[in-house]
Amino acid sequence: MSQNLKIEEITNEAQRCELLEAPHWDVQSQSLYFVDIFGPAIFRYKGGEIYKATIKDNEDTPIGFITPVANTTNEFVIGLGKELTVIKWDGKSGQATVVKILSKVDSNFADNRINDGKCDPHGRVYFGTMGSPEDKNLSKSLPGSLYRYDVESKSSINLRGRIGIGNGLAWNEKLGKFYYVDSVTRDVKVFDYDSSTGNLSNEEVLIDFTKTHTETFAPDGMTIDENGFIYVATWDGSKLIVIDPTTKTIKSEIIFPTAKITSAAFGGPNLDILYVTTAYRNGPKLGSAGGLFKVTGLNVKGPEMTKFKLY
Secondary structure, X not given: OOOOOEEEEOOOHHHXXXXXXXXXXXXXXXXXXXXXXXXXXXXXXXOOEEEEEEEOOOOOOOEXXXXXXXXXXXXXXXXXXXXXXXXXXXXXXXXXXXXXXXXXXXXXXXXXXXXXXXXXXXXXEEEEEEOOOOOOOHHHHOOEEEEEEEOOOXXXXXXXXXXXXXXXXXXXXXXXXXXXXXXXXXEEEEEEEOOOOXXXXXXXXXXXXXXXXXXXXXXXXXXXXXXXXXXXXXXXXXEEEEEEOOOOEEEEEEEOOOOEEEEEEEEOOXXXXXXXXXXXXXXXXXXXXXXXXXXXXXXXXXXOOOOEOOO
16 A cells, blocks of 8 residues: 555535445546435535535435436436436536436335446446345345346346345456445455346355454445455445455555445546545444545556446
8 A cells, every 4th residue: 555645534524424425436527426325415526616416306215326327418327215217417506306217126125225336337337225224134134136227128137136235336347357245244246247248147255354354344335446456445444445356365454534434436637536435324423424535645546437328
């Protein structure tokens, strides 16, 4: 890890939120988009300013993630409750509007909702669902699933069931691998990834945190750098864990001044700033909990994040 590593909070006290998540750096607009799941709200960070919006007629529906839609400047795909939804937002005003609902999932599970989501290198959106963290049987019932939305059939394809809390996603197209976090089973799984179809196969456990760490944190969101290392956020772990998937070894840990680290994304003009989201939900609202951070001096870049190719 670089000796020039610097961790700074971007948000001020008034801007901290209950559960920031799902950062997405948009190269075209040089903006960071992210959500407060239980705000519920969406955000855009650009030029030192943070813009916030709620979704019209959905002011109480949890928002799992946000990703820009390709070939538009004001449309985004979000996880809105159980619905994969396209919204329209100018990136500045205080309200966004629903354009259309693409798909509804997990209707058989009353407490489920869409959690983290992201696009693969070809612009296909993948997203996971989760059961209620208050469910004492969650580790046995595993009611969540991993989905990929298929634009041609206009449907969400269930790629894998029996997930507790579907979370971080990352792809290494060069190696043909997809990495996925389940916060309940506390591991990162790796799949073979067919970039031509988006299909997944040959699932294995890459890292089992119940065996690598004595702490009881839950792995959360995830990103990947240009070297193929993955960065796993830790809920109640105060850190990002940097892993080399090819050797299945932990390379380093980036420690933060708050406990609930939720996700990370590379961005900035050179894609070498690591933006990190945090939360204070179910814990004390202390210090910088619920803030947005940036990490500089890592001496590594991330790949450009992909927009959702709906049109």
